[in-house]
Amino acid sequence: MPAPPSAALLVAVVASLAAPLPAVAQVRGVELRTPRAFGYFQGDLVQVQAEIRTDPGFSLQRPSLPKPGPVAYWLDLKEVRAEEGRADDGSTVIRLHLTYQDFYVALDARTLEVPGFPVTVESAGSNGSTTAVAQVPAWKIGVSPLREVQPERRDDPAEYLRPDGRAPRLDPQPALASAGIFLGLAVLALLLLAYDRAWWIFGRRRGRPFALALKALRRARRRSEGEALYRDALLALHRGLDETDGRRVLADDLPDFLARHPVFRPQESGLATFFAASRLAFFGRDTAGASQRLPLPEVEGLLRRLGAVERSA
Incomplete structure (x- = not known):
């Protein structure tokens, strides 16, 4: 005997409520901060902070972070540190502290692009976990040469080097006086012990x-x-x-x-x-x-x- 239409509708409603609804993961924004964007020389460390904001309940999947090592032929990633917190509006704030090292031998002042990378955030719920990808964008730094490409010609090669700076003359008397005082105290303590x-x-x-x-x-x-x-x-x-x-x-x-x-x-x-x-x-x-x-x-x-x-x- 076929079920009445009202019963079939009720079964359909219950089935639709029992099925998990897909959660929408939202990355609200990614912001980069760096002490300066130019003036880097070969061997300098480049610091950058990436701040990722997500909906409440999301946390960082740390295995998705970039691993320290070569990023490009001229750039190495030295260190990655991550911090998680909450903003006043309840959103999740993930801060990535990245330290790069520049190995580019610049012959002139130019701008280079540091590649971006994705990181994964996750929200675990009773119906399973939801993941989203936050893309840290590429950014640029300005590099400068350590010396001129063609410096002015000199007869003596030693003239290409700058002279040593003059060190200030230090007065040794305060240090000698302090040493004498402490020596006297040590002798007095030794005599008292003896x-x-x-x-x-x-x-x-x-x-x-x-x-x-x-x-x-x-x-x-x-x-x-x-x-x-x-x-x-x-x-x-x-x-x-x-x-x-x-x-x-x-x-x-x-x-x-x-x-x-x-x-x-x-x-x-x-x-x-x-x-x-x-x-x-x-x-x-x-x-x-x-x-x-x-x-x-x-x-x-x-x-x-x-x-x-x-x-x-």
């Missing part, structure tokens, strides 16, 4: 016996080893304690020593271990056992910590 670290002539001043003891241990490393070096390390620490307190300091004197010099109280446990190892080494004649109780690296570490305390005191 004083703080008890180096050189400051090594024997009062108040740094542990620094001297650490130096004595370093000297002992060069002339002895083994048990002899270990005993030298213990003696160096003993001398540091004695000179700090101004008297002999034995194991039983440790509490009084810390009472007179409370800044060393955080090292009490290390000093107690040191006195125990010293008694074992010198009175028990068991240097090996003493070095197991307090190894040589720990003796040196204790000296370093005591030296740091006396520097900060």
Whole structure:
């Protein structure tokens, strides 16, 4: 049974609505801007900006941009940068920053044409994507020769070259004065550091016996080893304690020593271990056992910590 005319019309309308409508892509305009259109010499870089305006929703297909390389026998494209943005009216603004290099050896002033190129823009929608081609037009630059074609004849070929320009004479005194000031500051900083670290002539001043003891241990490393070096390390620490307190300091004197010099109280446990190892080494004649109780690296570490305390005191 044939369908009524109204049903056939409804099917046709639905089918027409379901079919995607072709989107019209519109490139609103292309504008070129360049710092200057003339006065280029061989080897100069030529900058140009191409501004492309399209309908809202379009974006640049970057694979369609020209690739850096030779454009003509006299022209290379060195760099291409692209930026995309929005104008106040909602249109898409695509800016291409192009850098060319001119290799034309001009014998006279003349105008050359830089070739144009197409770029593709795309708008993606629910019914698919729409593309359009924006044509960047060709434009012209004026090139000039580096020298005359037939310069005036000279007897001496060197006269064809212009004389060197005179360089201004610079006064070296400000630079020398600044260098002297900075050198003086550097020497002063070095002296302050040497004083703080008890180096050189400051090594024997009062108040740094542990620094001297650490130096004595370093000297002992060069002339002895083994048990002899270990005993030298213990003696160096003993001398540091004695000179700090101004008297002999034995194991039983440790509490009084810390009472007179409370800044060393955080090292009490290390000093107690040191006195125990010293008694074992010198009175028990068991240097090996003493070095197991307090190894040589720990003796040196204790000296370093005591030296740091006396520097900060």
